[in-house]
Amino acid sequence: MFGSYTFDWTPVWNAAPELLYGAYVSLQIAVLTFLLGSAIAFFLALAKNSGRAILSVPANAWIEVSRNTPCLFQIYMLYFGLGAIAPSLDSYSSVFLAITFNNAGYMAEIIRGGLKAIPPTQTRAARGLGLTAPRAYLFVIVPQLIPVIYFPSVNQFIWSLLNTSLGMIVGLNELTGVTYSLQSITFRTFEFFIVTAALYYVMVKIVTALGAWGSRVLLPNATKGERR
């Protein structure tokens, strides 16, 4: 029941280039923070599992803070908080670093869970062959880890893509930020947010489809090579 409200899609249509550019910024931040976060996560997971306090305590602190506080607060801390003690960051950098921080914490736990699924005897067999520890990881552990963490990682990527919408709060022109300023100029709030929601939905659908396609390309042996 929309009563007297008349939809006017023209301003949305005219703003298509801005919206698509916003979507591009969102996607760019999501991809880069996911890749960087995952790389950091690998070392966080190893550090937490290392059994050495000098490594495991800081790694655990990172994982705890990043997973147990809202991502919005993490962005705030970098954008407003950091300025109190150090040169302040621009909105892109603070969103980028905060989501990387957040992704790294979540991915670390996904990787740690995955590592638990691989019997420690695999490492033992690899080392017994004479492989160095890094090579044992590279050629024996990681290839078995990827099928285990693949789908949880796709999930985490989707989560971080949607998290980029928090950039609006610090004035970043990602998809939500662009939408917010356009609707405040045109007063076509409803139209803009409907279209933006649809854009997010489509982006996530594309990611999901790519994820399913990637699983067939990257994990052809996921079923053939499964552990007895």
Place this chain on the structure above:
Amino acid sequence: MIVLNNVEKRYGSLEVLKGVSFTVETGEVLSIIGPSGSGKSTILQCMNGLEPIQGGEIIVDGVSVHAKGTNLNTLRQKIGIVFQQFNTFPHLTAIQNAALGPRRVLGAPKKEAVERARVQLEKVGLGDKLDHYPSQLSGGQQQRLAIARALAMEPSYMLFDEVTSALDPGLVREVLETMKLLAEDGMTIVAVTHEMAFARDVSTRVAYFDAGNIVEIGPAREIFANPAHASTSAFLSHIQH
């Protein structure tokens, strides 16, 4: 030659090895027998440095395994180890499993690594399973794959850690046959085993191990025919009847 000199190993307060000493001569096949949980497997895992020790010394070809500065990765190239649970790499085919060592440890070109792997797989009777994944192989085939994987490194020593204990009775024989072939080829072998027939017929010497130490060690026939210690004869009569 592998020399163990008064080797001590503890897990916390649990003493597993209580000053173990013996020597493995080049070319011999030494079987270590004894009750389960007596620390037999631990000896093998210490020999290639997979387990640290708390006392004594293990010397392989003049190199002290646990000394600071010993390059364990280099040392392990000449000590192959095969485990009770196969530990084949499930994401790799048989040929990839066996080529991994030559390729990634020795740095051999891919073609050469694959060739070395193929030779060893044929030797253990898996020449027709090169492109099979471990999950497509039986337990006995997986264990033979694990043997081929170790052999592809062309080691001087082979350590067998209860390699038939996890197998169905019907599959034990094919693995023992493979080990016997190796012994006949002159490979130096240390085998922790519950297969008394293998210990008696294939090994040159047998060590009876109990409660953290070697009780007696000697020529296989002697140990089986005339065990010097009461605990050895008790174990042998128990296991053979």
